[in-house]
Amino acid sequence: MPAFNKILIANRGEIACRVMRTARDLGYRTVAVYSEADANARHVQLADEAVCIGPAQVNQSYLVIDNIIAAAKKTGADAIHPGYGFLSENADFARACEAAGIVFIGPTVEAIHLMGSKRLSKIAMLEAGVPCIPGYEGADQDDETLIREAERIGYPLMIKASAGGGGRGMRLVQRAEELVAQLRTARSEAQNAFGSGELILEKAVIQPRHVEIQVFGDQHGNIVYLGERDCSVQRRHQKVIEEAPCPVMTPELRRAMGEAAVKAAAAVNYVGAGTVEFLLDASGAFYFLEMNTRLQVEHPVTELVTGQDLVAWQIRVAAGQPLPLKQEDIRIDGHAIEVRLYAEDAASNFLPQTGQVLRWEPELFDGIRIDHGLVEGQPVTPFYDPMLAKLIAYGATRDEARRKLIRAVEDCVLLGVKANQRFLANLLAHPVFAEGGATTAFIAEHFAADPSLAPQPPRAAELAVAAALLYQASALANAHQHGLAGWRNVENAPWRFTLRHGEQKHVVALEVTASGDQPGFTARIGETSLELVLLASDGRWATLQIDGVRRRLAYHLDGQRLWLHGHAGNLELLDVTHEPAGAQDAASSGTVKAPMDGAIVDVLVAEGDRVAKGQLLVVLEAMKMEHPLKAGVDGIVRRIQTSKGDQVKSRQVLVEVEAAEG
Incomplete structure (x- = not known):
C-alpha cells in the first residue's frame, strides 16, 4: 500500500x-x-x-x-x-x-532547520570538512559587531540573508562607508521575504562561476549526486540562465564537487531533493555557498540531461522507496539550458511589471520544454515573484541547445505584460556566453551596453504594421456601421497615424494603394518607406507582406491600444492620432509616482522638507523586492499622498516636490 x-x-x-x-x-x-x-x-x-x-x-x-x-x-x-x-x-x-x-x-525538520540558515549550515560544513568562504557567521547581529567583522574580513564583501535565497537580502559592499546603509536594506528585505533579518558576511569571491550539485537521499541511507548545473549568469544575485553540464567541468572536478556535496548532505542525514551550491574559481578551487533543502527552479536542466523525473524521485522517496538509481548508474547525456521569463522591463532597470496576460502562446518544438502557470486573461499582480515561466532547451550539444532556446525565447507570444525576452535572447547570443566563458561578472562586464538594457524605439516595420492594423480595424468598423462591407476608398489622401510608445510619439503616413480583402499600403516613417499588403488578420494573428517578404505576427487590439509581438517582444502602442493637444500627462519632474502596484514600506520625508535631486523619498515593495523612489529635482516637498503600509496602484501620485527656482 x-x-x-x-x-x-x-x-x-x-x-x-x-x-x-x-x-x-x-x-x-x-x-x-x-x-x-x-x-x-x-x-x-x-x-x-x-x-x-x-x-x-x-x-x-x-x-x-x-x-x-x-x-x-x-x-x-x-x-x-x-x-x-x-x-x-x-x-x-x-x-x-x-x-x-x-x-x-521533502527533507527532515532537522535538515531544513540547519541548512535553512546560512549561518548554521556554514558552521556545520566547516565541521564536516567542506571547503567554505572566509566570513562571519556568528549569532551576534548588532551593527557594531558586523562592522567590526567586516573590517576583519576586508572589502569587497557580501552581505547575505541567513534564511534567504534568490538574491533577496543580498548585497555586495565595496567600501566601509556603504556598509551600514546596505545592512539596513538587506535586513529589511530579508525580514519581509523570509521572516528573519539574520545576516552573514562573506569575503567576495571575484569573477567565480556559480556551480551547484543536485543531490538526492532516501530513507535507507543512500545519497547520490546527479551532476551539476552552472548558474553563473546572474543579475542582482538572481539566476538568469542555468545550464547542465557546466561548460568547464571535467570528470575529475565533477567527482570532487559531487563527493563534497554528498558529504554535506550526509552530515545532516539528508532525505529527498537538495542542492549544494558552490563558487568555483578559475584555478578549480571551489567553496560551499549554501544548501537548498528543496527542489530548485532550475531542476529541469538536470532532468533533461539525466533522463530522470526529479519530482517522481521526491514522491517515491517520501513514500519510503529507495532511490531508483545508484551513483554508478547515473549518466549525463547532451546539454540543456534554461532561462527565466520575468514580468519586468529590462530597459527600465528591470522594473517589475503588472498587467493582464492578453495573449500567451508558448513556442514548442522538438527539444523545447516550457514550464509555466499562465492562462490568457489572468492578471499579473504585485503580490508575487515576477517569474512567469521557464523556457528550457535540450540538444545533443551545447550550441544546439543554445540555438533552439534563442528561437523559443524570441517566438513565445506574450502580450499585455512587458517581459524580458529580448534581454534573454541577447544574453544567449552573446559571444562570451556562446563560447562558455560566462562568470558571475558576465552581465556587469560584458553586457552593460546591450541594447536590451536601454529604451529602444519601435522599428519602422513594426510601426507600419501597427498603422495598417489600426486602419483595417477602423475601416471595418465604418463599413459595418454604414453597411458597406468590403468598401475601400483608395482616392483619399494618406492617413496619418500618431502612435505613442512609452513617452515618445511616432508619425506614420499610410497611403492605401489597393482595396479589397487584401489591402495594400505604402507606409512612410520619417525617411523610411515600406510597401505592405495585409493578407489576413483575425484578431490574434496577422499575415503581411512587407517589401516582398511575407511574415506572420501576433497582435491584440483593444480600442486605440495595440499590442504587437515585435523584435523586442511585447510592444505596446497607443493610437493618439485624435488626442487633444496637451492631453498627455504633463506632470512636472517633481511628481513622484508609483512605478507599479505595490505596498509602501517607508516614507522618509515630510511636507515642507527641502530635498535634493536623487534623495530617497519613498520605499515601495512589490514582487518581493524593495524599490527606492527618489526626487527628480531639488525643491520642497509640497504634498505627500501616501503613508507607510498603503497599497498603491501603478502611476499613482505619491509625493509632489516643487522645484527650486533656478
Missing part, C-alpha cells in the same frame, strides 16, 4: 503545475491552494480539488501554515509537496505536517 494517495501542492504558478503533472502521471490525486488573487490561475484549473487559503498578500495566504494544513484536512490530502519558495524551507511547516499526520515531501 502506498504511504499516501492525495497530494496537496502548497504553492502556485509554474512549480505547482509542474508537480501536479508528475503526481497525476503517478496516479495521485492533487489539491491546489490559492489566494483570492489566484482564483482563476492555471494551477487551480489543473488540480482535482482546490481550496482558497486567504487574501492576495502572501503573509495572509501562502505563508499561513494553519490555513494550508486545514486545506489538507478538508480535502483528505495525506501528503504535501511544498514546491520552492514560500514554505518549502520552513522547518515549522514540515513540523506541522508531521504533527498533523501528513507526509511532507
